[in-house]
Amino acid sequence: MSWWVLHVDMDQFIAAVEIRRRPELRGLPVVVGGSGDPTQPRQVVATASYEAREYGVHSGMPVRAAYKKCPQAVFLPTDPTAYDAASVEVMDVLRGFPVVVEVWGWDECFVGAETDDPEALAASLRAAVASQTKLTCAVGIGDNKTRAKLATNFAKHTRSHAEPFTGAGEGSSAGVYRLTAANWREVMNHRPIRDLWGIGSRMEKNLNELGITTVADLTAADVDALKKRFGPNMGAWYAALGRGLGDTQVTDVPREPVSRSHEETFPTDLVELPDIERELRRIAEEVTREVVADGRTIQRVWVKLRFTSFYTPIKSRKLKTPTQDPEVISTTALELLKKFEIRRPIRLIGVRVEFVPPEPAR
DSSP states (O other): OEEEEEEEEESSHHHHHHHHHOGGGTTSOEEEOTTSOTTSSSOBOOEEOHHHHTTTOOTTSBHHHHHHHOTTSEEEOOOHHHHHHHHHHHHHHHHTSSSEEEEEETTEEEEEEEESOHHHHHHHHHHHHHHHHSOOEEEEEESSHHHHHHHHHHHHHHHHTSSOOOOOOTTOBTTEEEEOTTTHHHHHTTSBGGGSTTOOHHHHHHHHHTTOOBHHHHHHSOHHHHHHHHOHHHHHHHHHHHTTOOOOOOOOSOOOOOEEEEEEEEEEEEOSHHHHHHHHHHHHHHHHHHHHHTTOOEEEEEEEEEETTOOOOEEEEEEEEEEOOHHHHHHHHHHHHTTSOOOSOEEEEEEEEEEOOOOOOO
């Protein structure tokens, strides 16, 4: 038997959890975000049902904008406790199979398995999740995590017939898709680099400046040129990404958090410096107290500001000595604040703290 990596991605997870407990909403446009009141300012859509997406509603957009696009939608508040519980249900179902489950979030995980028929395993996983939780998922099959993750996007499209993908692995079907070294070029070479896992709009622009617009271009790119532009590590990583290379290890050991952050969007823009300093200090102290309660020590501090123009700069500083003292963290945050050019009102402040790595087990 061969080792396969499968990526399980839940469908419209947050909306699906809400619809599961309110079956009368099935088939309706549903938008989940903030307090559920679309008249309130500065709330963001957490997710939207497929019906709402047809009107142009998507996660990350302001709830007010979603209301303008789809006023007939049902707007609901977020309920993280319910999503935590539903996620545990799904992961427990998957752990009932002879596989390794590596959780990546509420709605996705990697599954590692030895099997001669990964499509049959994927179909079994989907059927078990649907029957035991009443939630649905798509499964991408790959020979590493990179290809499995990308395959899930194709699995979702093949299910909805949104795009006639070609080059599917043998046995690929609605809701399941295989992407491996064997069909990588056929499936991916003609696609824009933005379709790759980990390529955002900013990096797409940077790569475009080098004449790299498609996956084939990235595959053929000179590795030394990539390293010169993006550094030795990231340059090599982008070169590997263009070839679909990636990690094959799947572990069920929970990932150790390396940082914690708090950020807050204010109902009213902050204009005066004393108000900005007061809120920054409060947020820094809050996140520090949580970290200390978990027994962690802080070694680096980040401060993020979002102006009314949505420009969002970030500054950071490594501490001379790791600490658990909220006063040291808040003072460092205020010192970082001085590095920003504050020419416009501020709508969001965020503080992130990086932990000292735990001592290795002996």
